[in-house]
Amino acid sequence: MTDLPKHSVSVAGIVVDDQDRVLVIRRRDNGHWEPPGGVLELNETFEEGVRREVLEETGITVHVDRLTGVYKNMTRAIVALVFRCTPAAGQPSATPEATQVRWMSLDEIKTAMTPAYYVRVADAFESSAQTKSHDGVNLR
Template structure:
């Protein structure tokens, strides 16, 4: 069907350790701080995608616990599904996609990120899944 809008689906993991710290990456391409994540591959389940992306970007193996939110970047047509995760193995290490990987206090995490990404961490610390739209930087009401 011609004229049908195309969307991209991505997944991200808000990884919370036993001390309550959040795992963040500083992206190599734009230097922004975000939870690790990326495009879901064809034939890949949501949890497989989250585990792969977190490992590729941080060196940390995770268990995926639950969906915490769905977010749409309206200008770019990207739908992101965000999951709360817990670390299982590994140490944070910079990769081809991340210039820095750090465990940070939740409040510090929120101030490092653009609002459209900070809300994902805040939502992951809550009790139920949220859904929101944003413009790539700011959450839209």
């Protein structure tokens, strides 16, 4: 059997509060605003990965509600599974992975994030899961 190229799988949480604001981070490594998330570890379920990533990057514990989208970065071969979440406990605070953590409205997010990340947030407000591909910045 031929060795085929491999994909990386990541998870992200779109944490929405009771005012429809979304919890976002400014990444320490690149300074970009994004939803909290990262690489899914081999020994965890999708939901466990989302809870771990959100807690590590924001200090917030969440309930994972539902899958809202699947996104493929065609340039880097990353498949991202994105879930809508509800905050359960904790206060947002900077972490080793995020210089800032804050609640933003959809309008604020639209101007703060690249299209490839903004669409993940916007899709979390849709009634069914979405599938899209991008080049790391722009949708295809």
